[in-house]
Amino acid sequence: MNDLQAVRAMRADAPESSPDRLAAGRERLCAAIASSPVASPVSSPVSRPASRAGSRAFPARRPALVAGGLTLVAAVAAAGVVVGLPDAGGGAAPRPPAYQLSAATVMLNKAATAVEGRPQRAFGPKQWLYYKAFDYRHGTALTTSETWETFDGMKDADVLTGKLVVWTHSRTGPQDGTPLGAYRLLASLPTDPDAMIDALYELAGSPPEDGGLSRDEFAFRSIEQFVWNSLAGAPPRVQAALYRALGRLPGVEVRPAVEYAPGRTAIGVFPSPTHALLLDPVTYRMIGWVDVSDGKVPPGHKSKPGTAKPPAANPAKDPRNSPPLPAGTVISSFTRSEVVPVAAPGRRPK
Numbered sequence: 001m002n003d004l005q006a007v008r009a010m011r012a013d014a015p016e017s018s019p020d021r022l023a024a025g026r027e028r029l030c031a032a033i034a035s036s037p038v039a040s041p042v043s044s045p046v047s048r049p050a051s052r053a054g055s056r057a058f059p060a061r062r063p064a065l066v067a068g069g070l071t072l073v074a075a076v077a078a079a080g081v082v083v084g085l086p087d088a089g090g091g092a093a094p095r096p097p098a099y100q101l102s103a104a105t106v107m108l109n110k111a112a113t114a115v116e117g118r119p120q121r122a123f124g125p126k127q128w129l130y131y132k133a134f135d136y137r138h139g140t141a142l143t144t145s146e147t148w149e150t151f152d153g154m155k156d157a158d159v160l161t162g163k164l165v166v167w168t169h170s171r172t173g174p175q176d177g178t179p180l181g182a183y184r185l186l187a188s189l190p191t192d193p194d195a196m197i198d199a200l201y202e203l204a205g206s207p208p209e210d211g212g213l214s215r216d217e218f219a220f221r222s223i224e225q226f227v228w229n230s231l232a233g234a235p236p237r238v239q240a241a242l243y244r245a246l247g248r249l250p251g252v253e254v255r256p257a258v259e260y261a262p263g264r265t266a267i268g269v270f271p272s273p274t275h276a277l278l279l280d281p282v283t284y285r286m287i288g289w290v291d292v293s294d295g296k297v298p299p300g301h302k303s304k305p306g307t308a309k310p311p312a313a314n315p316a317k318d319p320r321n322s323p324p325l326p327a328g329t330v331i332s333s334f335t336r337s338e339v340v341p342v343a344a345p346g347r348r349p350k
Contacts, residue, residue, distance in 0.1 A: 104254040107267070108247030111284040116240030121232045125152035125180055128344055129231050132337040134288075136261035138299065138330060148345040151231065153178025157345035164346045182229035191237045193244035200245060216250050220271035227286050231339045243284070246277075256281070260290040260333040278335060288335030295327030 123129065129149055136142045148166075149156040153175070157166040175181030185203075190196045200219045207218035223242065233239060246252055246269060258268030260278055266287060268276035278288045293299070299322070325331065340349040 102247070104252045104269070105244075105247035107254040107256065108243040108269070111267075111279060112240035112243040114284050115243070116236050118236050120235050122183075123151040123232055123341060125150070127151045128342050128347070129179070129339050130342045130348060131231070131339045134261065134264075134333075134335045134337075136330065136333045138325065138332065142261050142264075146348075148342065148347075149179065149231065151183075152180045155345075166345050176226065177229055179229060179231040182226045183232050183234070186226055186230055186234040186238055186242075189234075189238055189241070191241045193241050193248060196241045196245035197248060214272075217271045217275075220246065220249060220252070220277075221275075224277050224286075224289065228288075233285065258290060260288075260330055260335065264335075266335075278333070285338065288333060290333040291331045293325035293327055293329045293331055296324055298322050298324050299331050 127150065129151060131147055133145045133147060134142055135145070145158065147156060147158050153169065153171065155166060155168050157164055159165070171178065176185050189199050189203075200223050201215070204215075204219040204222035207213045207215055213221065223246075227234060227239075227242070234242060247254075249271065251271065253270040255268040255270065255276070257265045258276060258278065259265050260268075265281070267279040267281050267284075268290065269279065270276040274292055274294050276290050276292070277286060278290055279285065280287050342349060
């Protein structure tokens, strides 16, 4: 299995939105963007990374969101950023208690600060890009594969039985699944965190009824997929707003050292107890995702009604008939190295 097949297989629990649903979200998004300042779209082709001043921002959107979108905990919680009110002086009523930002907000704000000042990465549509992919499944060894892909997604290549094979694609309809299309979509989003949250919900739409995901989880996984599809990531200011927005989504938890494969750790951003987006602990680049056991549901089994798969031909080999793995055990993870431009398929960075 190459890395492209692995991505499709591992994202089966978070189905991509249909073109009709994406189109509806885009219409609402564009209507809101029309009343807000938006940076110019990605020019094509792009011969070299633009400076920060020339980077495009996630399209600005109205900052309205339910109060639950901003997670605050009492000041007695662990270390964080304390927000207090000024003392009015003698005779004034006692100050309301101070509040702390959640650990997730603090960590993701730190990540946002780190990425927003970096140079923008952008490539010409025909630029070949190279990366390694790492696939881990519980009980098996980590596997490594190599992939070459053009930024417009029209060609990709991998090594099969020791031979380089180049594939050419013809694509119709929305291009959000291509690196360039996903990058353009991300570049159209707001740089204000509150507006970003609103944009994420608009873009994702409602989760499929049989998907087993809440609206918050579906919005999280949808944007996770777009960032993954864009091999150039997102423009720095957009990436920063995205991290700040993720820190405000209800229920998001950040763990600083998640072992997603034997001997490999990363920052884990969990929208739910069983799934996390993985960030490089030094660069804060998204490197992939991990799925972990909750200690209750066997691997491969959907926990919500109406999502069960047909019985396996050999029940003894069906993972749904095996006991659940201990809580926190990694079921699977998929990550990739930094994406690097190369001259042609088959070439590797020096």
